[in-house]
Each structure stands twice: as C-alpha cells, then as structure tokens.
Amino acid sequence: xSVFSEKLQDKFKHxxxxxxxxxxxxLPILHEIQDEYGWIQPEHIESLEKEYGLAKVHVQEVVSFYxxxxxxxxxxxxxxxxxxxxxxxxxxxxxxxxxxKVMKSYEDKGLESPFSLxxxxxxxxxxxxxxMLVNKERYLRVDSEKVEEILMKYGA
Amino acid sequence: xxxxxxxxxTAFEGIPQSRxxxxxxxxxxxxxxxxxxxxxxxxxxxxxxxxxxxxxxxAGFPTGLKWSFIPxxxxxxYLVCNNDEGEPGTFKDRYILELSPHMLLEGMIITAYAxxxxxxxxxxxxxxxxxxxxxxxxxxxxxETGYLxxxxxxxxxxxxxxxxxxAGAYVCGEETGMLxxxxxxKGYPKLKPPFPAVAGYLGKPTIINNTETLATIxxxxxxxxxxxxxxGTEKSPxxxxxxxxxPVKNPGVFERPLGYPLQKLIYEDxxxxxxxxxxxxxxxxxxxxxxxxxxDVMTMKLDxxxxxxxxxMLGSGAVIVIPHDVNIFDVFKVTADFFHHESCGQCTPCRxxxxxxxxxxxxxxxxxGSPADFERIYKIxxxxxxxxxxxxxDAAAMPARGFVNKFRDELNAYIETKRNTR
Numbered sequence: 001x002s003v004f005s006e007k008l009q010d011k012f013k014h015x016x017x018x019x020x021x022x023x024x025x026x027l028p029i030l031h032e033i034q035d036e037y038g039w040i041q042p043e044h045i046e047s048l049e050k051e052y053g054l055a056k057v058h059v060q061e062v063v064s065f066y067x068x069x070x071x072x073x074x075x076x077x078x079x080x081x082x083x084x085x086x087x088x089x090x091x092x093x094x095x096x097x098x099x100x101k102v103m104k105s106y107e108d109k110g111l112e113s114p115f116s117l118x119x120x121x122x123x124x125x126x127x128x129x130x131x132m133l134v135n136k137e138r139y140l141r142v143d144s145e146k147v148e149e150i151l152m153k154y155g156a
Numbered sequence: 157x158x159x160x161x162x163x164x165x166t167a168f169e170g171i172p173q174s175r176x177x178x179x180x181x182x183x184x185x186x187x188x189x190x191x192x193x194x195x196x197x198x199x200x201x202x203x204x205x206x207x208x209x210x211x212x213x214x215a216g217f218p219t220g221l222k223w224s225f226i227p228x229x230x231x232x233x234y235l236v237c238n239n240d241e242g243e244p245g246t247f248k249d250r251y252i253l254e255l256s257p258h259m260l261l262e263g264m265i266i267t268a269y270a271x272x273x274x275x276x277x278x279x280x281x282x283x284x285x286x287x288x289x290x291x292x293x294x295x296x297x298x299x300e301t302g303y304l305x306x307x308x309x310x311x312x313x314x315x316x317x318x319x320x321x322x323a324g325a326y327v328c329g330e331e332t333g334m335l336x337x338x339x340x341x342k343g344y345p346k347l348k349p350p351f352p353a354v355a356g357y358l359g360k361p362t363i364i365n366n367t368e369t370l371a372t373i374x375x376x377x378x379x380x381x382x383x384x385x386x387x388g389t390e391k392s393p394x395x396x397x398x399x400x401x402x403p404v405k406n407p408g409v410f411e412r413p414l415g416y417p418l419q420k421l422i423y424e425d426x427x428x429x430x431x432x433x434x435x436x437x438x439x440x441x442x443x444x445x446x447x448x449x450x451x452d453v454m455t456m457k458l459d460x461x462x463x464x465x466x467x468x469m470l471g472s473g474a475v476i477v478i479p480h481d482v483n484i485f486d487v488f489k490v491t492a493d494f495f496h497h498e499s500c501g502q503c504t505p506c507r508x509x510x511x512x513x514x515x516x517x518x519x520x521x522x523x524x525g526s527p528a529d530f531e532r533i534y535k536i537x538x539x540x541x542x543x544x545x546x547x548x549x550d551a552a553a554m555p556a557r558g559f560v561n562k563f564r565d566e567l568n569a570y571i572e573t574k575r576n577t578r
Contacts (some may be wrong), residue, residue: 021339023341024339025340027323031321062343066343070322083490085244085490086245086486088402089479090402110561122245124250129407138285
C-alpha cells in the first residue's frame with residue numbers, strides 16, 4: 001500500500017515520464033505532495049525512494065534548498081508577507097506588527113493561532129506594496145487596517 | 157499586433173480580454189510565427205542581431221549574438237524562458253503574463269525555430285499562482301490550435317513546451333541556477349565557461365532568455381530591425397518595461413524607449429511622490445543596482461550605457477523611489493539581509509561575505525556600530541566581486557558599495573546618533 005492516494009500516484013507517474021530525466025520530476029512531485037498534505041513529511045520522502053526510486057538524498061536536497069517546501073506541519077493559514085525594499089518603504093513592518101498582535105490574541109486566550117507569519121522576499125507585485133499571500137491568495141496594499149478585515153475573513 | 161506609439165510588449169494594454177487566444181488572433185497574433193517559419197533560421201538570428209535587442213532580464217547581453225553561440229553541429233538544443241521574476245522591485249514579466257501570454261509563446265516558438273530547438277521550458281516562480289494558470293491556459297490553447305507540438309501549422313517544424321514551477325529561490329533566476337533547478341537539483345549555479353549555449357540543460361546547448369526579451373521577438377519579425385532601432389539609443393535599441401514603485405502617485409509598469417529620462421518617468425508617468433514627500437534617492441534597476449542620489453536622478457537617462465557610466469546599472473528596469481523621510485540605512489539593511497538570505501552557499505566569498513555585511517549592519521542597528529564600519533563594509537563588498545561562480549555575489553556587493561559611496565555622510569551620522577543613545 002502506498003502512502004499516496006491513487007490520484008497522486010497517477011500524477012507522479014505522469015511527471016516521471018514527462019521530463020528528460022526522472023530527477024526533474026522531484027520539484028513538481030513535491031509541489032503535489034505539499035498541496036495534498038500541507039507539508040513534506042519524512043514518510044513521503046521514504047516512499048518516493050521505495051516506490052519510485054527517487055533517491056532520498058536527491059529529494060532531501062531539493063526539500064531543504066527551496067524555501068517554499070514546508071517540513072513541519074503548517075497552521076491552516078500561512079501568511080507570507082513581503083519584507084523586501086518596496087514593501088518596507090510602504091509600511092510592511094507596521095502591518096506585520098498588527099498581524100503579530102492578532103496572533104498573540106489567540107495565545108493570550110490559551111489557543112493556538114490559526115495563522116503563521118513569515119517574512120518573504122519580493123513577491124513581484126511592488127506596485128501593490130505592501131503585499132502578502134495568505135496560502136495562495138494574494139493581497140495588495142495591505143495596511144494595518146485592511147489586514148484586520150482580511151484576517152477576519154479567515155476567522156480571526 | 158495592435159499599433160500604438162512606443163508599445164511593443166504592452167501593445168495589448170487597454171484591450172478587453174487581452175489574454176485570450178481569440179483576442180490575440182484578432183489582432184494579428186501568430187502571423188509573425190507564420191512569417192518566421194517561412195524564413196531560414198539563420199536569417200532570423202541575423203535579424204535579431206541587426207535589431208540590437210539586448211537581454212531584458214538584467215545583464216543586457218545581445219540576444220541575437222547569444223543565439224549564434226549554439227554549436228552548428230549540435231543536434232539536441234533547448235530553449236528556456238526565464239520567467240522567475242524575483243529581483244526586488246521588478247514586476248514587468250508578471251505584467252506580460254497579465255496582458256498577453258500568447259505574445260510570449262509566439263516569441264518562444266519563433267526563437268525555438270531560429271535556434272532549431274525542439275523542446276523548451278518556461279520556468280516561473282511558484283508565488284505567481286494566478287499567472288501560472290494564465291500561462292498554462294495559453295499553452296493549452298496553443299497546443300489545441302497547432303501552434304505548439306508536432307508539425308506546427310504545417311511547417312514541418314516541431315516544438316514542445318513545458319511549464320516548470322520553481323519553489324522559492326532567488327538564485328534560480330540566475331540562468332545556470334535555473335538549469336540546475338530544471339534538472340531537479342538544488343539551484344546551484346554552474347561554472348562558466350562552458351556557457352549554456354554550448355553546455356546547458358543536461359549538458360546540451362541551451363538558450364535562456366528573459367520573458368520580456370522573448371515577448372519582443374514577434375514585433376521585430378513584423379516590423380524589422382530598422383524599425384526597432386528607431387526606438388532607444390544606438391547602444392540600447394528598442395523600448396523597455398520600467399517598473400516604478402515606492403511612494404509615487406501612480407506606481408506601475410511603463411513601456412518607454414530606452415534612453416528615456418528617469419526624472420520624467422518618476423514625475424510625469426508615475427505622477428511624482430505622494431503626500432508632499434521629497435525624493436531622496438532612486439534604486440534604478442532592482443535591488444542589485446547601486447543607488448542614485450537626487451542629483452543623479454535629475455539628469456539620468458534610462459539606458460544600459462548611461463547607467464553604467466554613472467556606476468549603476470539598468471538591470472531589470474525596476475525603479476524604486478526612496479522618499480526623504482526614509483532612513484537610507486534601513487533600505488541598505490533590507491537589501492543586505494535579502495542577499496544574505498538568498499546566497500545559495502556554494503561559494504565561500506558570497507556565503508560568508510553577504511553574512512558579514514548583514515551582521516555589521518545588524519550591529520549598527522543594535523547600537524554596536526563604530527565609525528570604521530562602513531569602510532569595512534566597502535572593503536568586504538569589493539572582495540566579493542568577481543570571485544564566485546555566479547553574479548549573485550556581485551549583485552550583493554554593488555549596491556552595498558553604492559549606498560556607502562552615495563550616502564556616506566548620512567550613514568556615518570546614523571552611527572553617531574545610535575552611539576549617542578547607548
């Protein structure tokens with residue numbers, strides 16, 4: 001029995017046959033795993049070696065190098081806030097401070113925040129700075145007032 | 157293509173449903189591919205050489221010349237579109253995907269024919285979730301209508317294209333780092349020479365061009381090299397996408413002829429600064445380009461040679477406006493932290509040097525600075541240049557030296573203020 005669903009296995013086979021080398025399938029396969037399970041778990045890496053012959057060392061190399069692969073169980077809503085030049089100029093820090101406050105309000109009640117916050121390099125939408133992603137959703141011109149409304153949408 | 161003044165890659169600006177194949181075809185889309193396929197591949201290379209088109213990703217290498225480096229006797233060749241837009245301040249390739257992904261595809265298919273490549277990749281950063289879908293749709297449409305795949309519109313030429321998605325690494329925007337990533341490895345850049353045109357993807361001859369560069373190709377086929385050279389300067393022909401960001405009234409992407417006045421771009425096109433702010437400095441070509449002070453800005457022309465002459469660079473055309481009420485130290489620190497974070501770790505000078513610079517700046521911020529710190533940073537930055545496999549190290553060093561060069565007094569004053577608060 002594979003740890004992966006049948007649908008996922010079909011996708012893996014498709015990627016493994018698609019490129020000039022099987023190794024090129026590692027990045028797209030990891031994207032699929034992360035979309036399905038939220039993060040890359042040790043057993044996934046084990047299974048990719050056992051079931052598909054993708055050497056653990058090759059998979060681990062990719063997982064650890066690229067910052068968008070997660071190796072820990074994520075919170076439901078992951079906030080990626082651009083903390084690069086333009087977003088900083090346009091007040092990113094003030095908005096991030098607000099997000100931290102919202103997150104802390106959960107901890108104060110003894111709850112785990114459904115949000116995580118990570119500063120990320122330029123998201124390539126500097127005309128809409130400050131910019132952030134919540135999971136895969138992009139938000140532009142996020143000031144400290146607007147961010148509260150956005151977080152409320154996610155149940156804050 | 158829709159005819160509009162100074163508009164090549166933004167020709168579809170203001171046209172409804174500009175992304176759809178139907179709209180693209182209605183405005184003459186893929187007619188240039190038809191024309192190109194009736195020409196000899198070498199004639200296309202010569203045409204692009206004659207146009208003087210230079211790479212729009214940042215380095216400005218002549219595109220036609222790059223194409224001509226492919227060894228004549230090689231059989232398997234690859235074309236890669238560098239769509240990994242990640243240079244801080246840059247959002248122009250994203251705009252092309254928003255306006256007309258088919259223009260990029262047409263440019264790619266023409267380029268593939270010119271270099272006789274049968275397989276290509278577009279490499280896009282993963283954070284462009286929406287844009288990835290737009291391009292996927294365009295690729296599907298191009299396959300369905302026979303512009304991609306086998307025997308393209310009955311020409312006998314075949315070209316297959318795959319969309320490959322990155323996973324968050326700035327260094328993969330470096331062309332050989334991108335090749336490592338396409339090979340399913342960590343994005344370590346490769347030693348050059350051999351250059352990718354000789355030994356690239358899987359060791360095979362590979363041409364890597366930026367999205368904007370490739371999207372320019374159909375226009376050059378349609379109008380010719382002379383028409384292209386009517387825009388821009390002798391050494392920087394054509395138009396360029398400029399991304400204006402920061403506290404300006406109208407931030408966005410502007411297509412303008414190269415040689416365009418920077419002052420005009422900021423004060424007329426982008427509407428000047430908001431809230432009565434005054435301009436202090438401008439980063440003219442993305443985070444890796446050295447900063448310009450106000451005096452430079454007022455006379456600067458936006459082309460490869462003018463900016464290089466002023467000790468900066470045109471880079472990706474990302475114009476970041478820094479207002480008077482921002483401490484230049486803060487901009488410096490964000491920039492230094494970024495390059496430290498994105499150094500891939502392969503080469504010691506870059507891995508360690510970017511960290512040293514970031515640490516010294518951190519120390520200054522924590523009131524531990526000394527008057528010699530900025531001289532030290534300048535020396536370290538100088539040691540970073542030209543000593544590594546790829547240009548990320550130089551990209552970190554150049555702005556560091558630029559901040560010290562242009563704002564030494566303000567930076568030293570900042571150390572003093574901080575020391576006095578100890």
